[in-house]
Amino acid sequence: MIKRDYYEVLGVRRDAGDDDIKKAYRQMALKYHPDRNSEDPHAEERFKEASEAYEVLSDPERRHIYDTYGHQGLAGAGFQGFSGMDDIFASFGDIFEEFFGGGLGFGGRSHPRRRGRAGGDLRHEIKVTFEESAKGVEKEISVTKQTVCETCKGSGQKPGTERKACRQCEGHGQVTHRQGFFILQTTCPVCHGEGSVIEESCPECKGRGRVQKKKKLSVKVPPGIEDGMSLVLRSEGEAGANGGPAGDLYVTVSVEPHDFFERNGDNVVFRLDITFV
Ligand SMILES: [Zn+2]
Ligand SMILES: [Zn+2]
Known part of the structure; x- marks a missing residue:
């Protein structure tokens, strides 16, 4: 279409x-x-x-x-x-x-x-030659970032185990304190309001749900890109926590200067010294 x-x-x-x-x-x-x-x-x-x-x-x-x-x-x-x-x-x-x-x-x-926390944005820099900046190029980059743990799919719990009711709040997610005449209700500090806790942590990520990992990505640099421009790769930043959305990856492109040619807006300039004659 x-x-x-x-x-x-x-x-x-x-x-x-x-x-x-x-x-x-x-x-x-x-x-x-x-x-x-x-x-x-x-x-x-x-x-x-x-x-x-x-x-x-x-x-x-x-x-x-x-x-x-x-x-x-x-x-x-x-x-x-x-x-x-x-x-x-x-x-x-x-x-x-x-x-x-x-x-x-x-x-x-x-x-x-969603309850989940969004993942952070990441920055990466790539270098392209003058010719590549003119014609466009595809570059492979490798980025080390927080990714969703494959073993537990981000849940943080050991596969095959169940969550168990939080003992602190007895599964309510809220705890009550008495302060003088008042009874205050706050989010349970142990389960963070979820009412349940992980019984056995995932061995891969130690219960964090995310692991630091290297990922290879290919970046399409469009023709005509200027030095210092950034490309945005959506959702290729750090993974979110508890199912939160991933951050974005910003790739800044720096264009290496050419021996003879120079860019001036949309024009390519070539300087040539000639004799007066
Ligand atoms: Zn895990
Ligand atoms: Zn609790």
Whole structure:
């Protein structure tokens, strides 16, 4: 399928400001929200398309990449759009709350907030030659990062073992203290409010659910990249804790100077000394 121009999708001018873009997306979201268009099979597509356009145009870095290199550039920067509706709701939950008010028009679809902690973003630097920066190149990098433990799938518990009720709070997740006349209720410090604790820790990650690991990734550097630009690889940062989302990986590209050629905006300059004659 041929992707439509993001500005066309939202019906805004190329120099539209952030507010106009947000306003346009709001209109689209209200018009094509799948919960309000159950009889129109195209509504969901339009909704996804508009959400993707907004995701890009509302992010200055991505918008710049799109303005300069188009859809191709974004793909090279690791942007893949949304895989489904849940993905969109997870990303835009806060905006939708602002658009539609607390849960209005969202049926049972609004996303419960995950307890997990998001993983940190990572930075990496790569060097490309002058020629590679002009033609584009694919580079393999290896990044050492926190990844979800494969043995326990991130749960931190030894496979085959169960969680057991927390003894501190007797499974309530809350503990009560008496302070003078008051009875205070706070989150249980032992199970962090979950009401259960790991019986036997995963031997691989010692119960942390994540392990430090080296991962090889390939980075597509789009043609025309400038020295110092960053590419974003979504979800390739540190793994989140307790099922939280992973962070992003920012790859900064430094372009090595060429012996003869020099870049000046979109032009390549070649200096040649010649005799007066
Ligand atoms: Zn583990
Ligand atoms: Zn507890």
